[in-house]
Amino acid sequence: MSSLTKLLQEKKNEHSSESNSSLATISETKNPQQQNDFYSGNVKVIRNGPTILRTTSRTLDLGQTQPRRTTTSVTTVTQIDSEDDANHGSIDSNLSNNANNKYTNTNNTPTVSSSFLNANFAHTASLYTSNTGSFIDNNYNNSISANQSTSYSNNGYPIRRDSLRSSNSISNGRNIPSLSSSIPYSVPNSNKDSTHGSNSHDSNSSSLTSSWLEVYGSSLPKNVSAIDSNIISSPQVDSVEPRFVISKQKLQSASQSNLQQAHGNSVSRSNSFSSQFGSMFFSKPTKDKQGSPHYNDNNYNNNNAMNGHTSHNSVGGGSGNTNGTAIPKPTRARTTSIYSSSRQPSSSYTETTYGSPNAQYDNTNTNPPSQSIPRSHHSSISNLRSFFKKSSSNLNNGTSHINNSNVGSVPVPSNISHQSVGTSKSSFTPGSYGSMNGETIYVASSVNHNSSRDNQLPFAKRYIRTGEDLGAGAGGSVKLIKRINDSKIFAVKEFRAKFENETKRDYVKKITSEYCIGTTLNHPNIIQTIEITYENNRILQVMEYCEYDLFAIVMSNKMSYEEICCSFKQILTGVQYLHSIGLAHRDLKLDNCVINKDGIVKLIDFGAAVVFSYPFSKTLVESSGIVGSDPYLAPEVCIFSKYDPRPVDIWSAAVIFACMMLKKFPWKIPKLRDNSFKLFCSGRNCDSLSALVTRTPDPPSYDNSKQLESEKKSTSNNSADPNNLNIGPQRLLHSLPEESQHIIGKMVDLAPACRANIDEIMEDPWIVSIDMCTVVENGSTTNIITSSDHTHTQVDQSEAHIAGLEKKKKEKNAATTSNANKQHH
Ligand SMILES: Nc1ncnc2c1ncn2[C@@H]1O[C@H](COP(=O)(O)OP(=O)(O)OP(=O)(O)O)[C@@H](O)[C@H]1O
Numbered sequence: 003m004s005s006l007t008k009l010l011q012e013k014k015n016e017h018s019s020e021s022n023s024s025l026a027t028i029s030e031t032k033n034p035q036q037q038n039d040f041y042s043g044n045v046k047v048i049r050n051g052p053t054i055l056r057t058t059s060r061t062l063d064l065g066q067t068q069p070r071r072t073t074t075s076v077t078t079v080t081q082i083d084s085e086d087d088a089n090h091g092s093i094d095s096n097l098s099n100n101a102n103n104k105y106t107n108t109n110n111t112p113t114v115s116s117s118f119l120n121a122n123f124a125h126t127a128s129l130y131t132s133n134t135g136s137f138i139d140n141n142y143n144n145s146i147s148a149n150q151s152t153s154y155s156n157n158g159y160p161i162r163r164d165s166l167r168s169s170n171s172i173s174n175g176r177n178i179p180s181l182s183s184s185i186p187y188s189v190p191n192s193n194k195d196s197t198h199g200s201n202s203h204d205s206n207s208s209s210l211t212s213s214w215l216e217v218y219g220s221s222l223p224k225n226v227s228a229i230d231s232n233i234i235s236s237p238q239v240d241s242v243e244p245r246f247v248i249s250k251q252k253l254q255s256a257s258q259s260n261l262q263q264a265h266g267n268s269v270s271r272s273n274s275f276s277s278q279f280g281s282m283f284f285s286k287p288t289k290d291k292q293g294s295p296h297y298n299d300n301n302y303n304n305n306n307a308m309n310g311h312t313s314h315n316s317v318g319g320g321s322g323n324t325n326g327t328a329i330p331k332p333t334r335a336r337t338t339s340i341y342s343s344s345r346q347p348s349s350s351y352t353e354t355t356y357g358s359p360n361a362q363y364d365n366t367n368t369n370p371p372s373q374s375i376p377r378s379h380h381s382s383i384s385n386l387r388s389f390f391k392k393s394s395s396n397l398n399n400g401t402s403h404i405n406n407s408n409v410g411s412v413p414v415p416s417n418i419s420h421q422s423v424g425t426s427k428s429s430f431t432p433g434s435y436g437s438m439n440g441e442t443i444y445v446a447s448s449v450n451h452n453s454s455r456d457n458q459l460p461f462a463k464r465y466i467r468t469g470e471d472l473g474a475g476a477g478g479s480v481k482l483i484k485r486i487n488d489s490k491i492f493a494v495k496e497f498r499a500k501f502e503n504e505t506k507r508d509y510v511k512k513i514t515s516e517y518c519i520g521t522t523l524n525h526p527n528i529i530q531t532i533e534i535t536y537e538n539n540r541i542l543q544v545m546e547y548c549e550y551d552l553f554a555i556v557m558s559n560k561m562s563y564e565e566i567c568c569s570f571k572q573i574l575t576g577v578q579y580l581h582s583i584g585l586a587h588r589d590l591k592l593d594n595c596v597i598n599k600d601g602i603v604k605l606i607d608f609g610a611a612v613v614f615s616y617p618f619s620k621t622l623v624e625s626s627g628i629v630g631s632d633p634y635l636a637p638e639v640c641i642f643s644k645y646d647p648r649p650v651d652i653w654s655a656a657v658i659f660a661c662m663m664l665k666k667f668p669w670k671i672p673k674l675r676d677n678s679f680k681l682f683c684s685g686r687n688c689d690s691l692s693a694l695v696t697r698t699p700d701p702p703s704y705d706n707s708k709q710l711e712s713e714k715k716s717t718s719n720n721s722a723d724p725n726n727l728n729i730g731p732q733r734l735l736h737s738l739p740e741e742s743q744h745i746i747g748k749m750v751d752l753a754p755a756c757r758a759n760i761d762e763i764m765e766d767p768w769i770v771s772i773d774m775c776t777v778v779e780n781g782s783t784t785n786i787i788t789s790s791d792h793t794h795t796q797v798d799q800s801e802a803h804i805a806g807l808e809k810k811k812k813e814k815n816a817a818t819t820s821n822a823n824k825q826h827h
Pocket residue numbers: 124125126129472473474475476477478479480493495529545546547548549550551593594596606607609803804805
């Protein structure tokens with residue numbers, strides 16, 4: 003794995019050997035002429051640079067004036083970017099207009115820009131574009147031809163724009179390095195020390211006149227990799243920690259017990275969770291007597307076996323009796339394959355080995371697994387599965403339930419609790435890691451509260467649709483449903499169908515990823531998944547329902563400052579939970595926060611989430627691909643092929659706060675073609691965005707005065723002139739409340755290595771002082787602790803969700819058009 007340390011080292015070496023060479027392409031604009039160029043958007047872009055990453059952009063017409071011109075000297079910043087980037091019109095949210103807004107109450111909040119609504123339908127960048135080249139290109143073109151605004155397909159779903167260029171973009175053979183986890187962002191790893199050793203980079207950065215691109219353009223270090231496809235995957239694991247290795251003996255006994263349980267039915271040896279899903283989803287459905295689809299017994303039994311279910315029940319409940327088909331439950335072990343298998347690059351996958359209608363797995367098959375995951379790891383998973391058995395007796399104890407019947411739906415994956423984990427007497431707390439026979443498992447919380455009899459019924463007999471659509475994204479559409487037996491309201495996400503040019507593997511891995519993660523999480527600030535069902539060729543994920551989209555609440559322009567702070571802290575609390583269990587969301591945005599009537603904010607949409615750290619491991623797993631939504635993207639995501647996903651979440655959270663405060667995006671995309679972002683990056687004593695992004699923190703100093711100086715520097719984000727409110731970090735920060743500026747400034751530090759981590763943020767005095775509404779669980783009872791200094795805004799249900807807002811907007815547009823037509827006539 004490439005490391006930033008090595009990059010920095012190489013950069014330093016190259017720089018010293020070529021310090022006087024023509025590589026100095028970045029210049030300081032110190033004269034008025036140059037300055038004009040700078041502000042008119044003539045960014046110096048290195049045209050022959052390796053670019054590679056770009057997102058299409060939607061219109062973000064904030065209807066605002068051009069940035070103010072200033073007569074002070076500024077340092078321009080260059081960025082490796084595509085030729086296209088230079089041609090984009092500049093935008094500027096002119097934050098300086100808000101210089102005096104302190105947002106202490108609702109009266110002085112700025113009005114919501116209508117285009118903020120447009121722009122905020124920012125769908126996840128590459129979430130559904132992985133390895134779907136033609137789809138990406140088509141959509142990219144569509145978006146461009148539609149004036150770069152969000153396009154809508156015939157079915158009313160927004161067309162997702164691509165985020166990575168086709169491989170042609172990198173045909174010049176240059177590679178983009180990984181922003182390695184070795185940068186000191188709290189996770190210790192082997193490179194950390196050496197990274198610290200490279201801190202001289204920071205101090206030298208201002209004198210660097212060579213751009214990163216020029217330095218690396220022709221001879222990249224061997225350890226860096228190019229983005230050559232649109233991959234949204236965690237890096238493949240190529241070595242297995244000893245604790246994951248299971249002895250042959252253990253494996254055999256586990257397999258035998260599986261076999262016995264399966265009563266001779268075929269048992270899958272493929273441990274790929276995706277493959278199990280694949281064979282389930284894409285097995286040829288046959289019609290039962292009622293005309294409902296079901297799946298052949300073999301496939302079903304495979305899946306049961308995979309999950310350690312006893313198959314005699316399921317066979318009995320087989321095809322003829324049901325309308326739906328059960329989805330296999332994944333194991334709860336948060337080990338590599340569950341997550342990474344759903345995010346493996348296609349190169350490691352043999353399409354024919356699963357997902358094909360006739361895919362069958364034979365327990366005697368000794369062929370290597372279809373995915374290139376070390377076999378020992380497979381063994382490990384296989385062994386774990388044997389522990390994840392049905393424990394329907396748990397139902398009465400209020401604990402989780404694994405549905406092993408071949409009917410209706412399968413609730414969430416093995417809801418392991420201490421009662422249900424094999425014969426072990428270990429005490430497992432739901433929502434935590436535990437250890438079994440030396441194996442690490444993640445003990446999920448109980449999320450299925452249905453009675454077993456209810457679960458026997460097909461989905462359509464247990465729920466009825468009620469009300470309007472809540473929203474639709476590239477992942478599918480979300481609707482309101484009511485559970486018939488207790489009239490409880492839920493949200494159901496109906497996953498979109500597979501695109502024609504999308505591989506089954508890609509499709510399945512996206513859904514399994516969301517499924518696994520969604521059902522594993524247990525926190526008041528994370529949406530709870532109730533169950534997932536496959537019925538009538540539809541995949542349905544039932545979730546707890548939240549009455550409002552945070553976006554809709556922000557759009558109402560009624561939020562008080564205290565309410566904004568409360569919502570922000572709740573988001574951070576959710577992020578802290580995610581990061582504490584080794585997950586990063588990667589698509590944090592207002593649209594992915596919902597809020598219930600009690601004022602509890604919940605994060606939704608885990609389609610882009612990744613594991614960055616495995617239990618008890620200190621190795622950080624970098625993420626790759628541009629994933630997220632343009633305005634919320636962290637800059638490193640657009641520059642490096644691999645990056646630590648945690649600082650990315652931190653950056654997005656800060657953008658969310660800025661959006662809530664300002665009612666507009668600080669910038670449209672974190673690229674220098676965006677004038678607002680360019681101005682934000684400018685004036686920092688450094689002339690290259692890459693240099694700014696790869697900056698590392700200063701080492702701790704024993705000299706107090708130096709330490710203070712360094713702290714001051716980090717507070718001002720390396721700003722050359724903190725008094726110039728038009729450029730540099732203060733361009734954004736001065737628009738925000740004073741008490742928030744310090745930590746928000748650290749959250750939008752261009753360098754992920756210097757960005758505040760979630761624990762640091764939670765310890766910030768301002769964050770600590772925020773009175774936050776929260777949920778306290780006490781045994782079986784749940785108490786909402788509401789804050790005394792604010793109430794949460796509620797809006798009419800017709801405007802509570804994005805779908806409602808969109809509908810209203812369409813109606814308004816239609817009315818305007820018809821009025822205009824009438825006047826015309
Ligand atoms: N549990 C829920 N309660 C209420 N509304 C919800 C819930 N889940 C989703 N929604 C609504 O549905 C919309 C789409 O949901 P979601 O983000 O999961 O879909 P998606 O297809 O993955 O979208 P994206 O394009 O952002 O990836 C949300 O913005 C929200 O308005």
